[in-house]
Amino acid sequence: MPDDSSDSPGGDDATATDPELGVGLFETDMGPSSALAHVYRGEIHRMKFWRERLDRTTNWAVVVMAAVLTWAFSGRSNPHYLLLVGVVALGAFLGVEARRYRGYDIWRSRVRTLQENVVAVGLAPGETSPDADWRERLARDYREPTIKVSAEEAIAHRLRRIYLPLSTVLLVAWVVRVTAFSPAAWPASAAIGSLPGVVVTAAVAATYGTAVAVACRPRTWHARGELREESLRKHD
Template identity: 35%
Template sequence: MDPAQVRAHGNVTNALIHLYRAEVGKMTAYRQRLDITTNWSVVTTTGLASFALGNPANSHVTFLFAMFLNYYFLRLEARRFRTYDVARQRVRMMEQHFYPDMLELGGDGAWHQALLAELARPRSGMGRYHALGWRLNRNYLWLYAAVLLAWLAKLDLGLPAGAPSVWALVDAAAIGRLSGAAVMTVVGSFYAALVGLGLWAAWHFPLEEG
């Protein structure tokens, strides 16, 4: 290898090292942003639950609003997770190929073409619904379960003393002219969709997050 090739090889190596450090830094930053979004959801849910349960006069609709806000945070977190996944793919690519090449352990010599294609057109390997389902499985199904239990407790606390029937609890979920049965149907369908999405994502995209 002549001096020009040595210099070129050294420049390529330095560029890849800097790229690796940058992508690891991006992974770390977006991992922190994921945690921040989850914290927003937890704090918001706790605050709304305290408000709704703290005074019998406060409406149970507060918990329905918490469900809506959590879905907003979930979508935001899923979008951030897809950006995190782009950096994660690049880091894994360099760990699997660049360092074996450097250590002469038989890496794939054509891997740099895949990296160039990825840099030219960055794209996450997971779809939007995969990301939503994955974040549901990691955090949000638990948050939604807590909101659901707190909502049912709020409805139960608002019933007259005695042993209320299930139908009385359903009737208590009414919102204005919207019947309790309709509200329960909408909430039940929403929760069924969330659980189904989580199961579907876990089955079709069993990602191991580092």
């Protein structure tokens, strides 16, 4: 008795062996009402959703920083190390936001691929696509979505944009708190329990120096479509 499972919708490899599957879905003369327009709209929605997740984490960090600053300077008896606890909290938010940024970059890279190779070429028909293999690359990314930036690059990006300035504000406030608002002289005023002030100060300086090094070291950025200082210059 013949096996007609390949002719049924649920047959084994019914979709994998169909050579006509997807033919005509995307053509060279794609119009604004084509399937690609719906793909682009969907990627924009995903990118916007992950952008909002990034902003939400940033808002939490700013609220925590404001609360810590307010409480630390509300009375002379309040311990100075609460400002350092605030820095640790910012570090936790940084880790969460870096992970979200890596996810956000997946969708943004797809949007930038479509903008560079479809939208830009459509607006200037005389120009050619800057990436001859963009279809194959985008197809591979749809088959197997991959994270395109490392954790270190994501951390460096969020440090530059958000968390290094916030940490700087807290550390400057800590320095003011242990020098101008403490009855003891520095470095004794920076002590935390049995930890000498010199050790605490050295640990704070080393942590901040490491953050600056990670954020500012020369690197090749792999995140696509991100506006950076060097890319904001006007080209004639």
